[in-house]
Amino acid sequence: xxxxxxxxxxxxxxxxxxxxxxxxxxxxxxxxxxxxxxxxxxxxxxxxxxxxxxxxxxxxxxxxxxxxxxxxxxxxxxxxxxxxxxxxxxxxxxxxxxxxxxxxxxxxxxxxxxxxxxxxxxxxxxxxxxxxx
Amino acid sequence: xxxxxxxxxxxxxxxxxxxxxxxxxxxxxxxxxxxxxxxxxxxxxxxxxxxxxxxxxxxxxxxxxxxxxxxxxxxxxxxxxxxxxxxxxxxxxxxxxxxxxxxxxxxxxxxxxxxxxxxxxxxxxxxxxxxxxxxxxxxxxxxxxxxxxxxxxxxxxxxxxxxxxxxxxxxxxxxxxxxxxxxxxxxxxxxxxxxxxxxxxxxxxxxxxxxxxxxxxxxxxxxxxxxxxxxxxxxxxxxxxxxxxxxxxxxxxxxxxxxxxxxxxxxxxxxxxxxxxxxxxxxxxxxxxxxxxxxxxxxxxxxxxxxxxxxxxxxxxxxxxxxxxxxxxxxxxxxxxxxxxxxxxxxxxxxxxxxxxxxxxxxxxxxxxxxxxxxxxxxxxxxxxxxxxxxxxxxxxxxxxxxxxxxxxxxxxxxxxxxxxxxxxxxxxxxxxxxxxxxxxxxxxxxxxxxxxxxxxxxxxxxxxxxxxxxxxxxxxxxxxxxxxxxxxxxxxxxxxxxxxxxxxxxxxxxxxxxxxxxxxxxxxxxxxxxxxxxxxxxxxxxxxxxxxxxxxxxxxxxxxxxxxxxxxxxxxxxxxxxxxxxxxxxxxxxxxxxxxxxxxxxxxxxxxxxxxxxxxxxxxxxxxxxxxxxxxxxxxxxxxxxxxxxxxxxxxxxxxxxxxxxxxxxxxxxxxxxxxxxxxxxxxxxxxxxxxxxxxxxxxxxxxxxxxxxxxxxxxxxxxxxxxxxxxxxxxxxxxxxxxxxxxx
Numbered sequence: 033x034x035x036x037x038x039x040x041x042x043x044x045x046x047x048x049x050x051x052x053x054x055x056x057x058x059x060x061x062x063x064x065x066x067x068x069x070x071x072x073x074x075x076x077x078x079x080x081x082x083x084x085x086x087x088x089x090x091x092x093x094x095x096x097x098x099x100x101x102x103x104x105x106x107x108x109x110x111x112x113x114x115x116x117x118x119x120x121x122x123x124x125x126x127x128x129x130x131x132x133x134x135x136x137x138x139x140x141x142x143x144x145x146x147x148x149x150x151x152x153x154x155x156x157x158x159x160x161x162x163x164x165x
Numbered sequence: 166x167x168x169x170x171x172x173x174x175x176x177x178x179x180x181x182x183x184x185x186x187x188x189x190x191x192x193x194x195x196x197x198x199x200x201x202x203x204x205x206x207x208x209x210x211x212x213x214x215x216x217x218x219x220x221x222x223x224x225x226x227x228x229x230x231x232x233x234x235x236x237x238x239x240x241x242x243x244x245x246x247x248x249x250x251x252x253x254x255x256x257x258x259x260x261x262x263x264x265x266x267x268x269x270x271x272x273x274x275x276x277x278x279x280x281x282x283x284x285x286x287x288x289x290x291x292x293x294x295x296x297x298x299x300x301x302x303x304x305x306x307x308x309x310x311x312x313x314x315x316x317x318x319x320x321x322x323x324x325x326x327x328x329x330x331x332x333x334x335x336x337x338x339x340x341x342x343x344x345x346x347x348x349x350x351x352x353x354x355x356x357x358x359x360x361x362x363x364x365x366x367x368x369x370x371x372x373x374x375x376x377x378x379x380x381x382x383x384x385x386x387x388x389x390x391x392x393x394x395x396x397x398x399x400x401x402x403x404x405x406x407x408x409x410x411x412x413x414x415x416x417x418x419x420x421x422x423x424x425x426x427x428x429x430x431x432x433x434x435x436x437x438x439x440x441x442x443x444x445x446x447x448x449x450x451x452x453x454x455x456x457x458x459x460x461x462x463x464x465x466x467x468x469x470x471x472x473x474x475x476x477x478x479x480x481x482x483x484x485x486x487x488x489x490x491x492x493x494x495x496x497x498x499x500x501x502x503x504x505x506x507x508x509x510x511x512x513x514x515x516x517x518x519x520x521x522x523x524x525x526x527x528x529x530x531x532x533x534x535x536x537x538x539x540x541x542x543x544x545x546x547x548x549x550x551x552x553x554x555x556x557x558x559x560x561x562x563x564x565x566x567x568x569x570x571x572x573x574x575x576x577x578x579x580x581x582x583x584x585x586x587x588x589x590x591x592x593x594x595x596x597x598x599x600x601x602x603x604x605x606x607x608x609x610x611x612x613x614x615x616x617x618x619x620x621x622x623x624x625x626x627x628x629x630x631x632x633x634x635x636x637x638x639x640x641x642x643x644x645x646x647x648x649x650x651x652x653x654x655x656x657x658x659x660x661x662x663x664x665x666x667x668x669x670x671x672x673x674x675x676x677x678x679x680x681x682x683x684x685x686x687x688x689x690x691x692x693x694x695x696x697x698x699x700x701x702x703x704x705x706x707x708x709x710x711x712x713x714x715x716x717x718x719x720x721x722x723x724x725x726x727x728x729x730x731x732x733x734x735x736x737x738x739x740x741x742x743x744x745x746x747x748x749x750x751x752x753x754x755x756x757x758x759x760x761x762x763x764x765x766x767x768x769x770x771x772x773x774x775x776x777x778x779x780x781x782x783x784x785x786x787x788x789x790x791x792x793x794x795x796x797x798x799x800x801x802x803x804x805x806x807x808x809x810x811x812x813x814x815x816x817x818x819x820x821x822x823x824x825x826x827x828x829x830x831x832x833x834x835x836x837x838x839x840x841x842x843x844x845x846x847x848x849x850x851x852x853x854x855x856x857x858x859x860x861x862x863x864x865x866x867x868x869x870x871x872x873x874x875x876x877x878x879x880x881x882x883x884x885x886x887x888x889x890x891x892x893x894x895x896x897x898x899x900x901x902x903x904x905x906x907x908x909x910x911x
Contacts, residue, residue, distance in 0.1 A: 152828065155837045159825040160527050163787070163817045 045106050052105040056093065059109055059116075063089050066120050074126045080134045088133045203322070206315030208289065223247065223265035231263055240306040245313055257299035257310055258286055266312050269321060269350045271328075271435045272387035273300035276491065277396055280388050283328070285350065287320040288312045296320040318354070325355035331366045331410070332436070333382050340378075341437030343450045347385065368413045374421035375903040376428055376496055378445050384438035386412050390430040397493065398424040399625050399645030414438075423908050424645075425618040425888055428499040432482065432492075443500060443900050444480045448472075456809035457484055459796060460498040461553050461723035461789045462895060464684075465597070465619045466798030467494045471502070471790055471809035478502045478790055478810055488598045488859065489802065495618035496904065497889055502790075504898030508773045510785035511814020522783065527815070527825070534782050535830035537765040541745035543570025549741075550576045550733060551751030551770065552722035552892045555794025555806070556853050557842045558786075558819030559724065559731055561834065562750050564845070565823050568832035573744070575735040576728030577752050578721055583687045584696070585729045588852075589862030592726060593620075593800040594714040595679055596859060601627050603715065605675035606635040607668070609658060609699060610881035611683025611719050612642045615888040617799065620719060621645070634675075636668045639683070639881040653880040655695050662701040672706035679715040680708055684725065685884030691877040698876065709865050719799055721884055722892070723789075726797040730850040749776050750819065751786065753893050769822055771813075772893035784826075785816035788894065792818045793839060795846065795853055802859040803852060 046052035067082050076085075096108055118124055158165040225231070231251060233239055238253040244264035251260045256279070261268050271283035281301035288299045291309035296316055304310075311317060329351060336342045368381035386405070391414060394403040402422045406413055416422065422430075430439045453472035460467040460481070468484035481502050483494040513530035514522040538546060548566045550559045559576065566574045584590040595603070600623045613621035627633050628646040635648035638657045651657050651668055660666040672678045680703060686692050699716070702708070708715040720726055741747070741759045749755065751770040757779040760766060768780035771788040791812045797803045812818075817825075820842050827834045836842050846853050852860035885891055887909065889901040 153833070153837070156825050156828050159817065159821055163812050163821070 043106075046102040049100060049102050049105075052102040052109075055109055056105065059112055060089065060093060063112075063116050066116065070119055070129070073120075073122050074124075074129045076126075076129065076134070079130055085133060203315050203319045206319050208314075208316055225265055226262040226267045229262060240304065242304050242306070242308040242310060244310045246309075251304060255304050257288060257290070257297065257302045257304050257308070260304040260308075261288070261299060261310060261312055268299055268312060269354050270300060271346060271350075271385060272389060274389050274392075274433060277389060277392040277433075280392065283385065283387050284324045285321065285328075285354075287317060287324065289314045289316045289320075321354040322356045325351050326359050326361075328385050329355065329359055330361045331382075332385060333365060333367075335380075335383070339380070339383065339437040340440040340445055341383075341434075345437060346435035366410055371415045372419070372421065373416070373439075374423070374427065375900060375907055376442055376500055377422060377430060378440045378442040380438055380440070381413060381415070382438075383436050384414055385436055386414065387435055388414070389433045389435065390414060390439055393430055393433055394422070394424065394427075396629070397429070397622060397626070398426040400424040403430075421908060425495050425497070425614060426493055426622060428496045429483070429493045441480060441500075443503060448474055448479050453479060454809070456790075456807050458790070458806045458809060459804045460494065461796060461806070462497050462501055462892060463495070463617050463619075464720035464722055464725055464799040465489060465617045466723065466796055466802065466804050467498050467619055468804075469494060469498060473790075473809045476810050476813075478505050488596065489798065489800075490619045491622075493619065493622060497618070497891070497895060497901065500900045500904070501895045501898050503900050504772075504894040504896070505788055505790055505810075507899065508893075508897040509788075509813045509816075510771060510773055510777070510783055511816060513785060513815065514783040516781045527817075528829075530782055530784060531826050531829040534767050534784070534826055537767075537781075538569060538746050538830055541765070544573070545743065545745035546571035546573065546748070547740055547744040547746070548574040548748040548750065549752040549755050550574070550724060550728060551749070551753060552577050552724055553789060553894070554724040554728070554751050555789075555792070555796055555819065556724075556727035556731065556846055556850075557795055557839065558750060558823065559728055559733060560846050560849060561820045561823045561827075561836075561842060562748070563731060563733060564834055565827045565830075565832070566748070568827065568834070569830070573736055573740045574733055576724055576733040577754055578684060578687060578725050579728060579734055580687050580692075581735045581738050582690075582693060583729070583734055585732050585734045587862070587864055588730065588801070589714070589716070589865055590696070591684075591718050591720065591729045592862055593681075593717040593719060594709075594862055595717050596800045596861075597623055600624060600679060601630075602713075603627055603675075603677045603679040604631050604633045605671050605678045606633055607661070607672060607678070607680045607702070608635065608637045608639070608648075609680065609682045609695075610639045610686050610884075611681055612639065612883065612885065613681065613719060614643055614645065615885045616683060616685075616721055617719055618888075620799070634671050636671065640883055642883070654878055655691070655698065655876040655881070656878055658695065658698045658702070659876060662698045662705070664705065669702065669705065672702065672708070675706070677713055677715060678706050678708050679717065680706075681717045681719050683881070683884055684718060684720045685882055688882075689877065691874065694874040694876040697874075714861075714865070723796050723798070726799060726801060727795065727803075727850075727853060730797060730853060731846075732849075749780070750823075751893065752776060753896075769819065770893065771816065772897050774893040774896055784822050785814060786819045786822060787812045787816055791816075794819075795843070795856075797853060800859055801852065801861065803855055803857070805856055 046055060064086055067085055071082060099105055233252050239250045240253055241248055241250050242260050244261050244266055247264055249264040251263055258268050268286045270286040272280045273286060279301050281298045284298055286299045287296035289311040290297050336348060370381050371379045373379055388405060391403045391405060394400050402416050402420060404417055406415055431441050452474055456471045458469060458471055460469045467490040468486040469481050470484050471478055472480045481499050483492055485492045512524040513527050515525050515530060515533055517523050546566060546569055548562050550562055563574050597620055606624060613624060625646045628635060636651045637648050638651050640653055661669045680699060682699060686695055703716050745764050747760050747764050747766045749768045753774040753776050757776055766780045767782045768776050769784040769786050771786050789806050790809045792808055794806045795803060824834050836845060887905050889905040890896045895901045
């Protein structure tokens, strides 16, 4: 085990933004390619479709589209890869996937909606959130 | 098992041999007292001057204050060597309380007559041969009372032993456990062992109805419940049967206890003989969180404590407030709490084209409501606040509708010609506690027993203590005190006003006459004429003077007084019939058939009650146990509820919903916090900002213009059909349904 950790190699940092960008596309493609397996492994046919999950992944990536530091992008990629591995290796359970990427997606949509409604007051934001805030 | 039997048993040679065998060193009979000095207590010697303890004034029990009506009547007694001044007529027990010594007691209760049968309050009085029962002994000048001497202690231990003789050892399964007087006092004053070895007696349990659970074996025959029923509740249902060890409490024949105050016997029972049936085996009292709040099921605003565990209200018990409910509450107040768990609305919902409700999020629901409100003309917008609405939400609703351009906003139980201009014309000017002074009552179209049980208890107290005369005008109804049924309709009133009726003499001869008008009259078309007749009676009987205002209105709902203060009065008779957008804020007793078919109806409330069937959008709100809300009771006392449990599901506080809606509708209201709403409330009705204070009306109602309209001869109606089910919460309650099925007279 210790051997394995020592031998594990973190890929070298991207030299420039362009390389980081290419890596992100590469990551997105590999994630999309693994989606049919994910559907099969977690039996998601009755709650989501492949295209929905694909757009979820795209949305997760786009959440970070303002980042320009290649080092930060590399780190986020590393975390994404780790997550992807966990998902594909069935290290998660079905409700994790459903909660995070199927239902959580709705929360994401609401966030986008909230971002649209910039004009509303803090009172209304808190009101939509809960009775106690 | 009587005293003689016990004594003879102790004398039996075998018993004593056995005892001696167990305790060979002791040649005497084994005694039961806990300390050797209590075995043969000598009466305390008359110590002439022994003020060794500090004589600084002590605080009376419970911080009580003594009122001397006549300073010459003060007498001085000594309690444990400490001199106290008390008025003449106080009992020894009361003198001890003034001196700050709490005497153990079971049968004595300050609001009931004195029975003196438990003997727990024995104290030693100098120069008296035996200990005296302090609750029944009047204090005499110079009396030297000893509460802490070996004689008194032994007396208490003895009494305790006798009481525990026949008391079952079922504290682990007893609901009173943890708040039981017998438990506490046996720990404090009892002995650690008993000599009784026989079988304990057992008593058959009685069925007192759906509210009170009885385990009569636990009863110690203090007779508090019997005295409560006959003196305060005014029903002769309970009594004492049998003598000696066969003595038991019961209804003489198989009968339920049909009083609207029956739940109070649970509180006054010092043991677990009478406990709450709905609360049975639900929780232990030390697990509960108490929240001191007020009740909203009627217009009295009884002070209550909500006991909750987690998100669930488990019981409601009264809180002491001498001015409003003393220490009693009605059964509706006490047992309506299970309605807070049933039929609750927990998500905003929109009625789809198929007529079914679909849960949506708050943003969508508010957007739909705002759009619908903008599509109609401002004068077609109508808002109605319900029976249980707090003052904050009512002012926010009024402000919102005013900003939408409509002034059609009113409270339930208020009709278009209700007088909201003079505050003295709709509150109880005498105040509830002030009713005790009265010596003649004229009840007009009100059945206080079902409309406001606590006010009725005050009237009954006055009738029994002052022998006040009661005249009643209205449909035949139940009273639990002597009264004269003068008539059923307004004509009787006219007769009294014109002096043609014998009762007008009673009013004019009375020193403190009281007229109580039921708020059911607000619904009548001829209410101005009726009030004019009442004004005439008041003028002739000198009911309103500078030192006495006996002209009262008894309101029906918790929200009514505040709604009238805020001016929530309908503008015209037909405003509901021509409405296109109706905002019902907890309004369940509005006639929904009057709402036009094409109107858009929003229901904001906490229960899926009557109006939900007509609603197009449901906005879930918080019930009184879940929010901070200002309520004004019928005597004009402003009080506040406090949240005891969290809100259900996705519901929100009432005022917040309307505030959010106003922003979505583009007419944003200028307050964001409850403090902001309250300062707005202070601008409109300053008395609603004075918490826990009764604000008397400034101007007498005689300033009203006079009316010469004829009264309508139709008799007065019944305002409350079913005492147990009057609002959304009580209608959802299972216990209240059982009560109305079993206890209401058919």
